[in-house]
Amino acid sequence: MWFFILAELLVFGVFFLAYAFARMRNVELFNASQLELDRLSGAINTVLLISSSYFVVRAVDHIRHGRSRACAHWLLAAMTLGGAFLVVKMAEFIAKTEAGISMSTNTFYMFYLGLGFFHFMHVVLGMVILGAVTLKAWKGGYSATDHVGVETGAAYWHMVDLVWIILFPLIYVLH
Amino acid sequence: MTNTATFQWLILLAMTAVAVGLSQATLPDNALLVPVLLTTLVKGRIVIDRFMALQGVIAPWRWVVLGWLALVVGLIGYTFHTTQI
Numbered sequence: 001m002w003f004f005i006l007a008e009l010l011v012f013g014v015f016f017l018a019y020a021f022a023r024m025r026n027v028e029l030f031n032a033s034q035l036e037l038d039r040l041s042g043a044i045n046t047v048l049l050i051s052s053s054y055f056v057v058r059a060v061d062h063i064r065h066g067r068s069r070a071c072a073h074w075l076l077a078a079m080t081l082g083g084a085f086l087v088v089k090m091a092e093f094i095a096k097t098e099a100g101i102s103m104s105t106n107t108f109y110m111f112y113l114g115l116g117f118f119h120f121m122h123v124v125l126g127m128v129i130l131g132a133v134t135l136k137a138w139k140g141g142y143s144a145t146d147h148v149g150v151e152t153g154a155a156y157w158h159m160v161d162l163v164w165i166i167l168f169p170l171i172y173v174l175h
Numbered sequence: 176m177t178n179t180a181t182f183q184w185l186i187l188l189a190m191t192a193v194a195v196g197l198s199q200a201t202l203p204d205n206a207l208l209v210p211v212l213l214t215t216l217v218k219g220r221i222v223i224d225r226f227m228a229l230q231g232v233i234a235p236w237r238w239v240v241l242g243w244l245a246l247v248v249g250l251i252g253y254t255f256h257t258t259q260i
Binding site: 027039054155 | 181183191194197198199208211212215218219222223226227239240243244247251254255257
């Protein structure tokens with residue numbers, strides 16, 4: 001799993017740097033387009049993902065003590081916040097689409113929509129993984145001594161959070 | 176463990192609030208860059224070391240992920256700083 005996570009981080013890193021270097025050539029365009037973003041949505045999504053990651057930490061702590069049901073409850077809470085993230089992000093995408101904005105509008109929006117959708121799909125995958133782990137935890141499939149699956153799913157979810165922690169200031173805040 | 180994680184979660188939320196607050200203030204671009212990138216680095220390190228629990232893990236995993244964070248944030252800082260000169 002760690003090789004997979006590192007590969008994902010590498011890909012996101014390349015995209016972030018592509019954005020940063022593309023911005024160097026179009027500073028005015030990037031700054032003007034960034035002002036049209038809903039920064040509040042980005043901030044809310046940051047709170048949702050960070051809190052979701054914390055809930056996963058709590059889930060891992062519970063399973064390390066053999067509390068399978070409590071682990072499943074925290075994972076469920078984490079998935080709920082992940083779902084809320086997707087709803088907020090979707091609303092943001094819909095608002096942009098209704099405003100006639102697409103990836104071909106300009107270079108900034110190509111990155112904003114492209115990176116946003118790429119990350120969105122990782123959140124979806126993360127939720128699928130957490131869902132499978134939650135189901136197994138609910139059925140008592142993990143124990144204090146055997147819970148690699150929970151830790152692996154948690155590592156992936158934290159990676160999704162880590163990527164957003166950079167993506168948010170890069171696209172929404174810095175200018 | 177639980178109290179520590181809760182404290183770190185609150186730090187992450189506070190740092191997010193600081194970054195958003197700074198972005199709303201009428202600061203010159205270069206006054207925004209360093210504090211926002213520093214909060215990003217600290218938040219990233221908390222997630223890597225504490226949430227991912229890589230602190231204390233035998234090399235190279237921790238250093239690879241921390242190196243990725245430092246390199247990406249550093250280069251972002253370089254490109255933004257260059258365009259502010």
